[in-house]
Amino acid sequence: MKEIRLNAFDMNCVSHQASGLWRHPRDRSDQYHTLQYWTDLACTLERGLFDALFLADVLGIYDVYGASPDAALRNAAQVPVNDPAMLISAMASVTRNLGFGLTATLSYEHPFPFARRMSTLDHLTQGRIGWNIVTGYLNSAAKSTGRAQQSSHDVRYEMADEYMQIVYGLWEGSWADDAVRRDRISGVFTDPSKVHRIRHDGKYFTVDAIHLSEPSPQRTPVLFQAGASRRGQQFAGMHAECVFIAGPSKEIIHKTVASIRKQAMMQGRRSDEPLIFSLLTIVTAPTREEALAKYEDYRQYISLEGALTLLSGWTGIDFAQYHHDEPVRHVRNDAINSAIDSLTILNPDKIWTVGELARHAAIGGMGITIVGSPTEVADQMEAWMEETGIDGFNLAYAVAPETFEDIVDLIIPELQKRGRYKTAYQKGTLRQKLFGRGDRLDSTHVSHESHCFLHQLPNAKNPPD
Template identity: 75%
Template sequence: MAEIRLNAFDMNCVSHQASGLWRHPRDRSAQYRSLRYWTDLARTLERGLFDSLFLADVLGVYDVYGHSPDAALRNGAQIPVNDPAMLISAMAGVTEHLGFGLTATLSYEHPFPFARRMSTLDHLTEGRIGWNIVTGYLNSAAKSTGKQVQTKHDQRYAIADDYMDVVYKLWEESWEQDAVLRDKQQGIFTDPSKVHRIQHDGPFFSLDAIHLAEPSPQRTPVLFQAGASARGQQFAATHAECVFVAGPSQDTVAKTVRSLRAAAQQAGRTKKTPLVFSLLTIVTAPTEEEAFAKYRDYQSYISEEGALTLLSGWTGIDFSAYKPTDPVRHIRSDAIHSAIDSLTVMNPDKIWTVGELARHAAIGGMGITFVSSPTQIVDQMEQWIDQTGVDGFNLAYAVAPETFEDIVALIVPELQRRGRYKRAYQPGTLRHKLFGAGDRLPANHAGRQTHATPPLASAQ
């Protein structure tokens, strides 16, 4: 049986996806400004042998709801939000194996300084850094950086393709592996003949530069991506090593997995590439009765307005224009299909209201939530994986860090008992831990292919 992989899903803010639960007496997410909060979480996740901590991020505020940021500010809905990159060095310093997936939006930063930042983090983590490639989805982020409106969806991916070409050249081609000599006798730190100037003149980016960082353990960070659209899947097939999906049902996720893997194979990649992680929130306790009591307790703290604020940002629909009793089917659109399919699959005859949608999304966001005892939870996890073909789960929290502590204490041992989860980390970088094939991008990956660019000139 294949090993089930686990990522933790968090954000450098108070209310990531669990709307209103920052008010719960056991929730510590309001301590997000403290390094101690994050180093404690990193230690917990490493104790549970998690593959990585995936840090979400947005560059903007959720202002679709009521055409204002007020609801987001009232509810702490992903604002205030701090820079996730600043957390990683501290967490890496108290762990040895845990990987870190950093969300960074390529739409608002030139690839040259970004490439150095990721190389630096790969050095400081000793090869445990990954990059969640996002193009952005909030108009408020575009306006915050001087644009009148967000670039069109497919155009953002065209820009992303050019961006990737630039960073691949910087990471993979600028420095030869043995360029750094550290030769004290001859007084030569780096052999200039083995450092190459990158020249790129693409449709969106141009540069003539030497990468500023020497080769890091992985060179290119492990590449994560979460685009669900046809264009997003095309991008993932070319670039992503790991893909996150927010699957509302087994059938929907299975279809996405088949589509992703078929596209990746057409791009010349291996059958099991990319690894796919399905969004999941777990509420568990030693018994089923205790688990549901805990879930009811959590529900008593939810904010429907906070949940609708996030849903409005994700779907582009202003839910403030509807009453809680309004049927969702009356406002159903392409943007909201995935958000409500989980409800209709569970009970296709029920007419769901806006209020019920909010209460459903307030714990678990656009993913699924399992509530039960450890054995029943793991039964559901195994069935989900076996039916969909995903490789593991991106685990969100309801109450932080309690949700993750419960998973480590109750779910991980049950997974191990069934032989579905590792009992120790493999040595090496994050990429090697995930794929067992070394530190570098595989030779058949786009980042390792010969680029149709002018020959590299010597840095001298």
């Protein structure tokens, strides 16, 4: 039986996926701006042997709903939101095994300083860092960084392909493994002949630089990717080691998984790569009756306006234009195309209204929510694993930190009893823990081709030995 892998899904903000539940008397997500909140969470997750804390992020405000940021600000719809990277060193200092998946949008930061930031985090976590590669979807982010509007969906992925070539060159090709000598006798810290200049003059980016960081434990962070559109799946098949998807049914998730795995195999990669995690929210208690009562208690605090604000940002549809009893219209635009696709397939036999969609998304976003006793939840998790082909779940919360504490105390022991969940961490880096094949990217990964190509450019200087 396949081991069930778990990441926690959170964001450096209030009430990440649960709209309005920051008002619940037991919710502590409004303490997101304190280190204690995050270090306590990291300790809880490590106690539960989670693979990683997956930190979402947006570089912009949700201002599609009502063509204004007001609803987002009123409802704390992923605003205020702080930089997730700043949290990781503190959490790493109180844990030894928990990984950290950092979402960073490549559309608005040059690859050279970004590569150094990730190498720094990989050093400070002793090889426990991952990067969730996103291209952005909010026009407000583009305007905030001096652009008239965001690039089109597929152009953003074209930019991403070039971006990846550059960071692979910096991480994998700039410093040889034996470049750093730390020779106190000769006084040589780094052998200059072992450090190589990376030159790239492309359509979107220009680089002429030596990577500023010495090789970190993983060199390249574990590569996560969260785009499930057709173009996103193509990108994932080439680059991603772990893919995060969200869907409303096993049938939809099964099709998405099969498509991503096909894309990976077309790139010459193993059939078991990448690892695929599906979004899930769990509401549980010792008995079914207690779990249902807890869920009904949570539902008293949901904000439909907050949910529609997030949905408007994810889809590019201004849901403020529609009454709650109007049917959801299928449109395509340059926001998250996979979210648009999901709107028409939540239930093939039913036309969803705006209000129903808001109630569905108010707890758990575009994923599913399972409510029940530990045995009932574990049964459903196993069914999702078997019927979809996923490798595990990204677990969102309804009430923080209660949701994660319930999972650690109630669900994980049940999964361990069934032999479906680890009882101890493996040693090594995040990549070694996930794949058991060492700290570095696999030899079949496209990164090896990319950094060699960079050194062979006609205007390259100081090529590798």
